[in-house]
Amino acid sequence: MSRTKNVPDMRLLFEKSRPGRVGCNLPAPTTPEVDLQNELGAIRTELNLPELSELEVLRHFTHLSHINYGIETGFYPLGSCTMKYNPKVNERVASLSGFAGIHPLQPEETVPGALEVIACVQEMLQEITGFHRVTLQPLAGAHGELTCLMLIKAYHEARGDHGRKVVLVPDSAHGTNPASAARAGFSVQPIPTNQEGLTDLEALDAALGPDTAALMLTNPSTLGLFEKNIVEICERVHRAGALVFCDGANMNAMVGTTRPADHGFDCMHLNLHKTFSTPHGGGGPGCGAIGVQANLAPFLPKPVIERDAGGRAVFRHDVPQSIGKVSPYYGQFLLAVRALSYLLAFGREHMAEISRHAVLNANYVQARLKDVLPPAHDRFCMHECVLTAQPYKKHGVRALDISKRLIDYGFHPPTNYFPLIVPEALMIEPTETETKETLDAFCDALRSICREAVENPQLLHDAPGSQVVGRLDETAAVKNLDVCWRPS
Amino acid sequence: MNIPSELKYTKSHEWVRLEDGVAVVGITDYAQKELGDVVYVELPEVGRTLAEDEAFGTVESVKTVSELYAPVAGKVVEVNALLAEKPEAVNADPYGEGWMVKIEVEGEPTGLLDADAYAAVCED
Amino acid sequence: MPYIPHTEADRREMLAAIGVGSIDELFRDIPEELRLREPLDLPPSMDEYHLQRHFFQLASQNRSSANTLWFLGAGLYDRYIPATVPAVISRGEFLTSYTPYQPEFSQGYLQAIYEFQTMVANLYGMDMANASMYDGATALAEAAVMAHGLNGRPKVFVSEAVHPVWRQVVRTYCWAVDVEVVELPHTEGLTADYSAVDDRAACLIVQSPNFFGAIEDLGAARDAARKAGALFLVAADPTAMGLLPPPGEFDADVVVGEGQPLGIPMGFGGPLLGLFAFKRQFVRAFPGRIVGRTVDRNGNPGFTMTLRTREQDIRREKATSNICTNSALMGLCATVYLAALGKNGLRQVAETTVRNTRYAIDRLTTAGARLRFPARVFGEFVLDLGRDAAAVQRRLLDRGIMAGLPLGPFYPGMDGCLLVAVTECRLKDEIDRFADELQEALA
Known part of the structure; x- marks a missing residue:
């Protein structure tokens, strides 16, 4: 029996390279020539980058796309990743030069449309989650977790409550939870999940103490089950002087049906690349908005984007108790554009x-x-x-x-x-x-x-x-x- | 599954061979099978003093990391340098070439299991 | 709602198969009092046509590089993005895929990431690079925390000439793990005084070209780091690597960079691309994902994510970082960009940038501005306007020119200074126009 299957071309760009080729018609210089050595001092001699024609570059990546699988290829039921359709109109509006061609440090008065986008996403997410404030500054889900834990740290420190060094994490949690807690300077104590797949209340009580900073809880849990006792859990944690973080990886179960802030959580992160349909792009960029209750709002990363008395979206840089910056600018702005396009397509009538x-x-x-x-x-x-x-x-x-x-x-x-x-x-x-x-x-x-x-x-x-x-x-x-x- | 009768064991799947006050320690045949191909072993510095049950290193396969716990208290007097180059020795010969540390025993070890008791642990 | 395909008949059949009469019954674990009774208070839903109109209107309120003559950089640049880049990254097989956890189904992306890693390592002259970070600022913060994790030392030393926003991010990350950040002063736009760096230094961080565009003496910085026994971390603009000797030639331990200039729009600062290259010896300590080449069970070459045991999903609180999602799609932009340009194209972009920069310095300084620092620069420089730079910037904006970044908010005493970037996209005539308008503004 003979095999007729074509042998795929797995050569790398580097292996297809021919010295002298360029795959782009680049801007030609219009200013006078200079002596590079004079301008820069030492000049680099060796740089290994592949040299291909424009068509070869396209064929290379088109071939690679053929041996890759996305939502548009087929069904992608990857649990906890919410691989839903990423509407094309979102891509179109995000590519507008009025969004793609703007700089985060240009004067505030030159970007009212961009600030309006951010303010609208924040407000719609506040309504959907029930939280007092939302910020889009975190860059991915794990980054949102880290930011929330930093807020919790700042909250306890601001109250002079310096002994709270332990974060409780159920054994069913995503690995990012304990890793984020460690990155925020906490030690991690696992708590067990009971026979029903829910948080073990007795184990929770046993673990809670004056050193507890927070409980990180995924709801619905990673077992796909809703924490029936969520109100009770949040109350017990609060009685112990600690706060409760909601891992929002599973928000898709709750949109328009129930609001995490009403459950008693103090803060949560959202993965806009899951729940609100921004494309995951093969492993990022993500978009990790967080929502907080009023108790944590003073510590939010700066600048805060809010509305002035006239209803215009503006920056507020004066946030005296802010933890600082967790990312350089205002989060994944072009993903916020996509998320807003998605949110507005559903709107009030269809969100649930x-x-x-x-x-x-x-x-x-x-x-x-x-x-x-x-x-x-x-x-x-x-x-x-x-x-x-x-x-x-x-x-x-x-x-x-x-x-x-x-x-x-x-x-x-x-x-x-x-x-x-x-x-x-x-x-x-x-x-x-x-x-x-x-x-x-x-x-x-x-x-x-x-x-x-x-x-x-x-x-x-x-x-x-x-x-x-x-x-x-x-x-x-x-x-x-x-x-x-x-x-x- | 190979559980040599002359060795002592822990519930966390380390084995111990006691030789003149020095404990040679490794992980069991059962443990190496559960882990799969071992690709990295992280061992303590010679001279470090360990309490009984203290974590002293890690053993890694491609997708898991397991902590190693000291079966006895004492000072680390030697580590198996071969494992840096050849971690697969843990799979090939867990009780021989794949040994991990030698500990100069201080005090009386508590809670070590004999081969039969360990076999029962593995069956659970 | 067309994004949800269910017909009434579908719902009926599905509920019957589950054995319930309504969707509400499936939510019975959610206590009644927690369920919303009314629709949320949200704007009404919009159809696709009206959505587009709405966004056209919002976008048109912003001044962009498409309708303004652009000289604002400060780490993010208005560089040319070849048409091949958006063509490739908009392919659904890439755009709508998840992290390549199933390598057999993701060979295309995995190969592209391997090629990306190779390009980044080559650009910076380093042994290896990871599969990307969120952006340059967080990549630098991760590198600083990694250094602390490796040697346990309590201080991070960072030059004041490192991007001020990046330094703020480093400070937040370090505060969280109780590491002190110490800033080293700059002298005439260059880092020169390393005397504070001592044996409590986890790492020394410099940027070259630095925030002012000035090319630092990396040899001197390396010597200071080595003397203190600290890790040597360098931040470097990738475009400059087309011409400048890479940090790897100065024995850098980790090199990070903002990859935005490699085919990614400025996008109001996100999404960006963190570049992270390192010496082989840190192969067990670096944050983020990495792809390796291996063979399949038939001996054919293939790619897979590797060194996974460092990561959060396996090592949990002991992971080298909490990072999970990175910036793969932006990494793909950079891979396509660098493949299209190749070594000659990148060199051409860098060289045109240098020519334009020289021309702009000459023209703008004869227009009445003074060059603030004498140092050699790549692509960017500081002008002292002798008056409020923000006011001059605003005036030039009225003439259609985004003149640069006023430095007053970032450096005390520099209210009269403007950071000006000149990319390969600017034409001689455009620079002339900028100079003429500046002359008028300063007259």
Whole structure:
């Protein structure tokens, strides 16, 4: 049998380079020539960058796009990542030169439209979350967490309460939570999740003390479940003199249905690149707005953007108790433009449809799969469901094998092995923008794979076989570290 | 699974061989299998004094990091320099070439398990 | 609402499959009193046509580099963005993908990131570079915290000629982990006095070209860092690397930079691109993601994220940083930009910048302004106008010129100073016009 599959061209830009080529018709100089040595002192002699024609550059990256997968390629049910449709109109408006061609340090009176965009996003997010103030300055979700913890640190310090050095983090939390707490100078104490997948109130009480600065809680939890006792939890933490941070990774379950500030949280971060549909771009840029109650507002990063008496959006640089700057300017402005375009498209009439259909889709997938992939907790889920592939372990099949096989069926795999407390976890977040037909096709694929897992597990172990590469040797990647091409 | 009967063990999957007041310490066959391919071992400086159960280093595979805990109290007198170059020795020969530290034992170790008790831990 | 595709029949069938009568029943875990009873108080929804009109109107209120003659830089520059850059990054396979956690499905992006890492390492003359950070300022702050984490020393020394906004970000990050930031004075626009740097220094930070555009003596800075046993951190503009000897030639431990000039719009300051290059010895300590080349199970070459155990999702509170999302798409901009320009193109951009800068200095100083510092510069310089620079800036704005950045708010006593940037995009005639208008303003 002969293989006819084309061998893909995996050459690097550097390997396609020919000395002397330039791939751009650059601005020609119009000013007199200068003696570079005279102007600069020493001049660089060696610089290795590839040299290609413009068409070759485009073909290179077009080829790379063909061996990459995005939401526009197909279904992307990566749990906790909220991979929903990124509307095209948002891209169009963000590319307007009146937004893209402005500088953060140009005079305030020359950017009223930009400040209006930021103020509108802040106000709409305040209404959606219920918080007193929102700032867009943090640059990504983890950066929003870090900023919130810095605010909490400043809050305790301003009260002269210097002994609060510990942040409580449930064992089901995202890794960014403890890492952000450490970066804000706190030590981390894990607290367990109970049998129902919720915060263990007794363990919480035992952990709370005069050294507790805050509790970081994801709601709905990373198990896709709503903390039924959230009001009680926040009250207990407050009674202990600590504050409560809400990890907003799962806000998609709540938009228009319930507001985190009403639950008793003091602050939260939002991932605009998840909930509010700014494209994730293969790992960023993110956009990590935060919301705070009035108790934390004096400490917000500066400048603050707010409205003056006449209703105009303006900077306020005088924020005497501010923690300072967590990012150089006003956050991911061009993503704020996209988020506003998304928010205004939904508006008052349709905002709640986001959470309602996200939850409907997740429960539908859970219902269609529960006989082959049992849910970690047999309850209605929120916007995502956490299933376990534990029944297939006895056939030598792990969650990862199922995921890799899904690639052969043309679907992006769910999140694997998270949350850490669920064995063989498959965390599926369909989002509201997927059709029933897509969900059916996905569920059919998973059901078929579960049959294969019993009848022919080798198919799963060998997966994926449909891509330019098979499973990669990650041990070799670490041991023979090659992160930067060098001419051989 | 290989659990040599002449060694002592901890619940956190270290093994100990006591030789004239010096404890040779490594991780068990069970632990190395659970970790997968070991790519890095971080060991303490020679001369550091450890309390029993104190974390003294880490062992890493591609996607996990495990802390190493001192099974006995005492001073670190030698670390296995080979592991910097050849961390895979932990997989290939956990009880031999893959040993990690030697500790000059101070006081009486508490809570070490014998091979049978450790086997029961692994079955849980 | 077209972004949600469900028909009434879909909803009915799906609810039946779940075994409930309404979507509300699915929310029963949310206590009744926490559920919203009324729609939120938000603006009414807008259709696509009206959305566009609304944003056209907002955008048109701003003065941009498209309708103004631009000489404002200060770390973010109005450089030419080749048409290939937006063409590539708007491809949905890149734009709408997540972090490449499933390498078999993400080879395209992973290869591009590997190429990006190689380009950044080459630009700065360093061993390796990571897959990007949020921006230059936070990249610098992360580098400072990394230095403290490595040697445990309690102070970070940073030159006053480092971008003032970047220094503010460094200060916030350092405050959070109880590290003191000490600023070193500049003399005539250059860092010269390193006498304060002692054995309590975790790192020494300089920028070259610095905030004033001046080219620092990196050899002297390195010697000061080495003498104190501190890490040597350098911030450097990537375009300048087309002509200037890279910080790697001065034994820098970490080099960071703002990658915006590499094909990314100024965008009111976001999203930007943090460049982070480092010596091999820090391979277990650096923040952020990195992509490595390896082989698949059939021995074919392929790419994957690697050195993952440093990261927050595995090491949690002991991670080298909390960073998770980076700036991959902006990194892709830079990769396409540098591929399109190549070494000759980048050199040409740098050289045209130097020519334009020289011409602008000569013209503007004969127009009545004084060059504030005598140092050699790349692409940017400080003019002393002898009067309130902000007022002059405003006057020139009325004539369609964004003249630069008044330095009074950033440096006490520099109210009369203006930081002027001249990129490769400016024409001789445009510089002449700027000079003529300035002459009139100063007359």
